[in-house]
Amino acid sequence: MRDIYKWKIEGVSCQGIAERLNQNGILSPMEYKRFIGLRYNTSFKVNTTAVWQSVTVKRILTNAVYIGVLEQGKREKPNYKVRKHVYLPKEKWICKENAHDPIIDSSVYDTVQGLLKQDTRAVKSGASVFPLSGVIICGDCGGAMIRKTNTVKGVRYPYYICGKHRADKNFCSTHNISANECEKAVLTALRLHTSAVLDVEKALACAESIVYRQDGVRKLTARLEAKQDEIRRYNDFRLSLYESYREGVIQKEDFLSFKASYDIKITDAETAALQLKNDIEKMTAGETESHDWINKFRAYSESATLERKTVAELVDGVIVYEGGRLEVMFRLYNEFARLLTALKEGGAA
Numbered sequence: 001m002r003d004i005y006k007w008k009i010e011g012v013s014c015q016g017i018a019e020r021l022n023q024n025g026i027l028s029p030m031e032y033k034r035f036i037g038l039r040y041n042t043s044f045k046v047n048t049t050a051v052w053q054s055v056t057v058k059r060i061l062t063n064a065v066y067i068g069v070l071e072q073g074k075r076e077k078p079n080y081k082v083r084k085h086v087y088l089p090k091e092k093w094i095c096k097e098n099a100h101d102p103i104i105d106s107s108v109y110d111t112v113q114g115l116l117k118q119d120t121r122a123v124k125s126g127a128s129v130f131p132l133s134g135v136i137i138c139g140d141c142g143g144a145m146i147r148k149t150n151t152v153k154g155v156r157y158p159y160y161i162c163g164k165h166r167a168d169k170n171f172c173s174t175h176n177i178s179a180n181e182c183e184k185a186v187l188t189a190l191r192l193h194t195s196a197v198l199d200v201e202k203a204l205a206c207a208e209s210i211v212y213r214q215d216g217v218r219k220l221t222a223r224l225e226a227k228q229d230e231i232r233r234y235n236d237f238r239l240s241l242y243e244s245y246r247e248g249v250i251q252k253e254d255f256l257s258f259k260a261s262y263d264i265k266i267t268d269a270e271t272a273a274l275q276l277k278n279d280i281e282k283m284t285a286g287e288t289e290s291h292d293w294i295n296k297f298r299a300y301s302e303s304a305t306l307e308r309k310t311v312a313e314l315v316d317g318v319i320v321y322e323g324g325r326l327e328v329m330f331r332l333y334n335e336f337a338r339l340l341t342a343l344k345e346g347g348a349a
C-alpha cells in the first residue's frame with residue numbers, strides 16, 4: 001500500500017499503478033478487507049472481480065480510511081451515501097494465511113496531523129470551550145469551522161460553518177452542520193472505533209495463545225537447550241583443566257587463572273538459562289502484554305455526551321464535507337496499526 005503513495009509521488013499514473021499491482025499479485029482492497037475481516041460499506045463492491053483498476057487506485061490515494069480514518073455520515077440527503085463506517089466482526093479476525101502489509105501511510109497521516117495542530121493553535125484560548133473546537137475543519141478549504149448559533153422562537157440551535165466562507169462569501173461554501181448532530185456522530189464513530197480496537201485486542205490475545213505462544217515457546221526452548229550445552233562444555237573444560245593440573249601438565253597459577261575464567265562463563269550461562277526458563281514459564285502461563293492506550297478508548301466510549309477532554313485525548317480531527325459527511329480521525333492510530341501488524345504476524349506464523 002505504501003508503494004501506491006510512493007509511485008504516485010514518483011509520477012506514475014493511476015492506471016500504471018493498477019497494472020503494477022496486478023502484475024505483482026497484490027491483494028486488491030476487496031480481497032484485503034475480506035482478509036482482515038473488515039466489513040465496509042463501499043462502492044468497491046461494484047467491482048466484484050477484485051482486480052486493481054485505476055479508479056480503485058485513485059480512491060486509495062484520496063480516501064483517508066487508509067490512513068486511519070473512520071467515516072460517519074448523517075442522513076441529510078436521501079440520495080447521499082448515508083452511513084459509512086467501519087466495524088470488525090470478532091469472529092473474523094483470526095483465519096489468515098496470506099500475509100499482507102496493513103494499510104498505513106504515516107507520512108500522510110503526519111501531514112494531516114501537522115495541519116490540525118496549526119488549527120488548534122489558531123483557536124484562541126478562550127474559544128476552546130466547545131467539544132470540537134480546534135479539531136473541526138472544512139473538508140474543502142481545510143480552514144477551521146466556526147461555531148455559531150441560530151435562535152428560532154427562543155430555541156438556540158448551534159451549528160458549525162466554514163470560517164473562511166463566513167469571512168468571504170465568495171470563498172469555499174457553508175459546510176453548515178448542526179453542532180449537536182456532529183457531536184453525536186463523532187461519539188458514534190468513537191464507539192465503533194473502540195469496538196474495533198477491543199476486537200483486535202481480543203483476537204490478538206487469542207492468536208498469541210494459540211500460535212504466537214507455541215512458536216515463542218519453541219524458540220525459547222531451543223535457546224535454553226543451547227545454553228545448557230554451553231554449560232556442559234565449560235564444565236568439561238574445567239574438569240580436564242583440573243586433571244591437567246593434577247598430572248603436573250600446567251602450573252598452579254595458570255590452573256587458577258583458567259579456572260576463574262571458566263567459573264565466570266559458567267555463572268553467566270547459568271544466569272541466562274534461568275532467565276530463559278522463567279520466560280518459558282511466563283509464556284506457557286499465558287501472560288500477555290497489556291496495552292494501556294486501549295483503556296483510554298474503553299473509558300471514553302462509555303460516556304453519553306462528547307466531552308472536550310475525550311476529544312483532546314482521542315480525536316485528531318473532524319473533517320466536514322459539504323452535504324453533511326464527516327470524517328473522524330482518531331489519535332493513537334499507530335498503536336492500533338501495531339496491534340494489527342502483531343495480529344497479522346501471529347496469524348501468519
Ligand SMILES: [Zn+2]
Nearest residue numbers: 138141162172
Ligand atoms: Zn471551507
